[in-house]
Amino acid sequence: MSKETILNKVQEALKQNPLQQNERGVYTDILKPIENDILSEYKRGQEVNKAILIESTKDELESTIKSILEKENIKQVLLPVSLENINISQEKIIYNKPVDELRDTLFQVECGIFEANYGVSNLGIFSVASSSDQPRLLSLITKYNIVLLKKENIKENLATTLKAYKEANKDKLPTNILFIAGPSRTADIEFKVVLGVHGPQIVYVILY
Amino acid sequence: MNPRQLIHEKVNDKQLNKNLEYVMYQLQGNRKNLLAERYGDWEALREEGKKVKQYALSHLPELLEKFEKNATANGIKVHWASNNDEANEIILNIAKENNVNKILKGKSMASEEIGLNHYLEKKGIKAIETDLGEVIIQLIGEPPVHIVVPAIHKNRFEVGEIFEKHLHVEKYTEIEDLNRVARTYLRDEFHQLKMGLSGVNFAIADEGAIWLLENEGNGRMSTTISDIHVAICGIEKIVETFDNAVLLNTLLIPSATGQSVTTYNNIISSPRKDGDLDGPKEVHVVLLDNGRSNILSKKRYAGSLRCIRCGTCMNHCPVYHKIGGHAYGATYPGPIGEVISPLLFGIDKYGYTLNLCSLCGNCAEVCPVKIPLTDMIRDLRNEKVKDNKDNTILGIQNVHASKAEKRNIEMFTNMTINPKKWQRLMWFIDKFASLGKPFAPFINGLKQWTSCRAYPKMDASFQDKIKNMQGVKYE
Numbered sequence: 001m002s003k004e005t006i007l008n009k010v011q012e013a014l015k016q017n018p019l020q021q022n023e024r025g026v027y028t029d030i031l032k033p034i035e036n037d038i039l040s041e042y043k044r045g046q047e048v049n050k051a052i053l054i055e056s057t058k059d060e061l062e063s064t065i066k067s068i069l070e071k072e073n074i075k076q077v078l079l080p081v082s083l084e085n086i087n088i089s090q091e092k093i094i095y096n097k098p099v100d101e102l103r104d105t106l107f108q109v110e111c112g113i114f115e116a117n118y119g120v121s122n123l124g125i126f127s128v129a130s131s132s133d134q135p136r137l138l139s140l141i142t143k144y145n146i147v148l149l150k151k152e153n154i155k156e157n158l159a160t161t162l163k164a165y166k167e168a169n170k171d172k173l174p175t176n177i178l179f180i181a182g183p184s185r186t187a188d189i190e191f192k193v194v195l196g197v198h199g200p201q202i203v204y205v206i207l208y
Numbered sequence: 209m210n211p212r213q214l215i216h217e218k219v220n221d222k223q224l225n226k227n228l229e230y231v232m233y234q235l236q237g238n239r240k241n242l243l244a245e246r247y248g249d250w251e252a253l254r255e256e257g258k259k260v261k262q263y264a265l266s267h268l269p270e271l272l273e274k275f276e277k278n279a280t281a282n283g284i285k286v287h288w289a290s291n292n293d294e295a296n297e298i299i300l301n302i303a304k305e306n307n308v309n310k311i312l313k314g315k316s317m318a319s320e321e322i323g324l325n326h327y328l329e330k331k332g333i334k335a336i337e338t339d340l341g342e343v344i345i346q347l348i349g350e351p352p353v354h355i356v357v358p359a360i361h362k363n364r365f366e367v368g369e370i371f372e373k374h375l376h377v378e379k380y381t382e383i384e385d386l387n388r389v390a391r392t393y394l395r396d397e398f399h400q401l402k403m404g405l406s407g408v409n410f411a412i413a414d415e416g417a418i419w420l421l422e423n424e425g426n427g428r429m430s431t432t433i434s435d436i437h438v439a440i441c442g443i444e445k446i447v448e449t450f451d452n453a454v455l456l457n458t459l460l461i462p463s464a465t466g467q468s469v470t471t472y473n474n475i476i477s478s479p480r481k482d483g484d485l486d487g488p489k490e491v492h493v494v495l496l497d498n499g500r501s502n503i504l505s506k507k508r509y510a511g512s513l514r515c516i517r518c519g520t521c522m523n524h525c526p527v528y529h530k531i532g533g534h535a536y537g538a539t540y541p542g543p544i545g546e547v548i549s550p551l552l553f554g555i556d557k558y559g560y561t562l563n564l565c566s567l568c569g570n571c572a573e574v575c576p577v578k579i580p581l582t583d584m585i586r587d588l589r590n591e592k593v594k595d596n597k598d599n600t601i602l603g604i605q606n607v608h609a610s611k612a613e614k615r616n617i618e619m620f621t622n623m624t625i626n627p628k629k630w631q632r633l634m635w636f637i638d639k640f641a642s643l644g645k646p647f648a649p650f651i652n653g654l655k656q657w658t659s660c661r662a663y664p665k666m667d668a669s670f671q672d673k674i675k676n677m678q679g680v681k682y683e
Contacts, residue, residue, distance in 0.1 A: 002287075002288040002289060002290045002294055003276075003288040005288075005290050006272075006288050006290055006443065006495070006497045006501065007269050007272065007273070009290075009497065009501035009502070010268050010269050010272070010443070010497075010501045010504060011269050012501075012505065013501045013502070013504035013505035013510075014266070014268070014269070014504065014505075016505040017504065017505050017506060017507045017510055018266075019262055019265055019266040019510065020266060021259065021262035021263045021265070021266040022263070022266070023259055023263070024259065024260070024263050024448070024452075025255075025256035025257060025258070025259035025260030025261075025263065025452065025455060026256055026259075026451075026455075027256065027451045027452070027454050027455040027458070028249075028252075028253065028256070030247050030248035030249055030250065030252075030253050030458070031246055031247060031248070031458075031468065032246055032247065032248055049469070049471075095485060096485070097485065098485050098486070099433070099485060099486035103399070107395070107398075107399050123468055123469045124469075125469055125473075130484060130486075130487060131483070131484070132483035132484060132485060135484070135485040135486045135487075136428075136432045136484075136486050136487050137432060137433065137486050140425055140428050140429065140432060141433075157454070158454045158457065158473075159450065159451050159454045162450045162454070163450075173282070173415060173417060173475075173477040173478070174477070175476070175477060175478040175479070175480065175481050175484055175487055176432075176474070176475065176476055176477070176478075176487060177475040177477075178428075178472065178473065178474055178475070179469075179472070179473035179475075180471065180472060180473075181469050181470070181471045181472075182471065183471070184423065184424055184425035184471055184472070185423050185424070185471055186340045186341075186387060186423060186424045187357070187423075187465070188339070188340040188341035188344070188357060188358070188359055188360070188424075189340070189341075189344075189359070189362070189363075189364055189367055189383045189386055189387075190227070190230075190231070190360075190363055190364055190383065191230070191231045191234050191235075191357065191360065192383050194383055194384055194387045196387075196391070197340065197387060197390075197391060197423075197424035197425055197426065198338070198391065198394065198395075198398070198424050198425035198426045198428070198429050199424070199425025199428065199471070199472070200425075
């Protein structure tokens with residue numbers, strides 16, 4: 001009932017005040033790049049956003065992950081099913097059950113590792129979409145995140161990245177698309193930035 | 209406390225002034241430097257942003273229906289609320305149906321607008337804020353002082369005392385420690401969370417999706433780990449496409465905080481689906497009118513619905529700098545608040561906020577979607593006193609210019625359009641104004657002026673100087 005009431009009121013309002021704006025606003029990426037190519041620009045921006053960026057190769061990916069885990073003295077790792085066979089000595093917790101069955105464990109685990117879908121060059125951020133293999137909490141609930149990102153998946157800006165999502169999913173959207181700049185942060189007290197509020201405090205991005 | 213007392217108190221609150229001054233200049237500087245260093249044609253993008261919002265408002269009925277259709281197809285439940293009572297009731301019923309007696313909230317100005325926390329509390333449901341700034345002010349029962357940085361009037365020492373008293377922890381003074389206290393307190397709450405609530409930054413009609421912005425991760429927690437997620441969305445938040453949202457996002461973040469991007473951009477298009485291992489099982493979007501359609505019907509004020517709640521008008525307002533958000537006594541403070549508070553909630557209740565403006569024009573100059581705030585404030589002032597009133601403005605029937613004010617303005621007008629009278633007035637002021645000082649506290653007008661300012665030095669010798677100038681024919 002309220003739907004009709006609201007729509008009627010809105011229609012009536014537009015009769016009284018016909019705005020008649022038929023020209024659509026057009027998005028142009030006006031961020032001026034500092035580097036010469038989108039990969040270098042991404043790397044620069046991602047570091048500005050306070051993620052720790054490490055370049056690696058496909059073959060060295062596992063050893064790069066291992067060295068981070070050792071350096072940070074991490075004992076327990078949360079992994080999506082697609083990475084369950086990764087060869088590490090830390091205790092592996094595989095995110096293969098609904099959150100309701102894993103809730104207590106999820107709140108304890110130190111580090112989540114996952115593959116990002118895309119990087120966004122002009123803002124220096126990465127993006128991950130939810131799926132059965134990539135649960136939403138992997139990028140949120142742990143103190144550390146190790147994010148794997150293929151160099152060829154770096155897009156120019158948010159608009160081109162969202163387009164890529166739609167093309168890859170045949171116009172159907174993933175249930176949740178996230179763009180993440182780095183560690184969670186706040187400046188709510190005295191406008192001073194503090195890292196690590198409710199999301200991860202330390203975020204590594206391994207570019208390969 | 210009446211508005212005058214409230215404003216007086218805030219003007220004299222030294223700590224508030226100090227905290228605000230520091231942060232407001234930081235916010236201004238960050239924005240200015242970022243735009244100069246990193247952004248190309250910002251002015252052209254503002255124009256495009258204005259078009260995006262004007263287009264969405266022009267086509268609001270179709271876009272609202274399109275949003276509902278696409279969101280519903282995605283599995284989101286869409287509700288419609290004409291006013292705050294309906295919105296509150298919808299949210300209460302969702303909570304009741306799911307046996308929920310506690311909800312956690314991401315930042316939402318719309319929830320402040322409808323008085324949700326208070327309403328739920330009366331019904332036995334606790335609503336807990338999770339944004340750090342909101343946590344601080346909820347503990348002391350205050351409303352936000354700023355729409356982006358809600359507790360910016362409190363410094364670390366004050367926050368330390370608040371946490372010590374209300375969260376029963378040691379008194380910390382380092383910001384990292386205070387952050388840790390809040391994280392630990394809320395981590396326990398998130399662990400138990402069944403129902404989370406959020407606002408909406410952009411609702412995308414073509415996709416049936418909502419887009420949320422934040423830095424802390426509390427919004428993601430509230431909308432991810434809960435079984436039920438409810439988002440409150442003003443009907444003016446609708447845009448047509450993803451590209452539209454990207455454009456507005458590009459305008460919003462630098463304007464708000466002087467960053468290029470928030471830590472999280474959270475685009476939700478559906479609840480947990482077959483195969484997903486987490487995410488809420490139900491997502492509800494409450495489309496809220498609450499007076500917005502009435503604003504849309506007004507030629508002069510419909511543009512205020514373009515607002516994307518960046519808060520930069522507050523950051524650049526010299527009056528806001530001195531008094532802070534609480535002095536406005538309304539959910540939405542600052543220049544945008546002066547326009548929408550009287551229109552949404554009644555010009556009889558919030559008309560006084562229109563005087564908290566020097567018409568300097570800073571706000572309109574920085575507004576990323578080019579809302580002519582100063583013109584709107586001036587026009588609304590005029591609405592309050594003019595004879596031929598616009599009766600569709602809420603509460604206008606109860607607002608009148610006082611007889612004395614009208615008489616004084618008529619007298620003033622009469623003198624300004626009559627050279628002889630004007631000259632006599634100037635002569636009088638020149639000769640006798642300085643003698644009025646002892647009587648100032650008893651003369652209406654001067655009484656209010658001199659209550660907090662020095663008696664003005666009135667020099668009307670200009671007329672005489674002109675008269676004696678060579679080449680001037682003085683009539």
